[in-house]
Amino acid sequence: MCNTVTLTLLLLMSAACLQAEPASPSSDKSQNSSDLNTIQGCLQSAMGQYNLTDSDGTVHQLSGAAKKLGPQVGHELELSGKPGWRTLDTTSAGGASSVIQQPVFEVKSVKELAAECKPAAQ
Numbered sequence: 001m002c003n004t005v006t007l008t009l010l011l012l013m014s015a016a017c018l019q020a021e022p023a024s025p026s027s028d029k030s031q032n033s034s035d036l037n038t039i040q041g042c043l044q045s046a047m048g049q050y051n052l053t054d055s056d057g058t059v060h061q062l063s064g065a066a067k068k069l070g071p072q073v074g075h076e077l078e079l080s081g082k083p084g085w086r087t088l089d090t091t092s093a094g095g096a097s098s099v100i101q102q103p104v105f106e107v108k109s110v111k112e113l114a115a116e117c118k119p120a121a122q
Contacts, residue, residue, distance in 0.1 A: 036080045036108055042117035045073045052079060052105070055118075061086070065107035076114035081107045 041054035050062040050069045062069065062079070063086055084106040090098045 036082055037105075038078060038080050039105060040078045040113065041076070043069060043072050043075055043077050045069075052077065060105045061102060063104040063106045065110060068110040069107065072110060072112060074117060075112055076117050078111040078113055079105065079107050080109040080111075081105050 039052060039054060039060055041052040041060070044051045044053065050066070050073075052060045052062060054060065063084060064081070082105075084104050086102045086104045088100050088102060090100050
């Protein structure tokens with residue numbers, strides 16, 4: 001009987017704590033355009049992944065907006081989005097589970113600047 005009462009009190013206290021927690025802001029839909037970063041460069045694609053190389057030669061791995069990016073490969077673009085992470089499974093057959101995280105730029109909008117990429121600076 002004592003265990004039942006203790007368990008009931010514990011469950012009620014847990015429920016009260018959950019209701020008292022403030023709601024976290026919703027994900028991407030609450031993002032203001034002022035929260036987004038902008039990068040410019042040449043869009044490339046390799047092995048199903050999109051990359052943007054900027055004028056400094058920095059390669060940004062991209063995530064999201066694949067339907068918008070596909071037709072723009074080889075074009076000079078301006079992308080708006082935010083930094084994020086991509087988790088990759090690196091587990092070998094029969095080995096222990098392992099993953100790595102790669103930084104990516106999560107694309108929210110795409111703007112074409114030129115139909116062809118600018119030649120790399122020498």
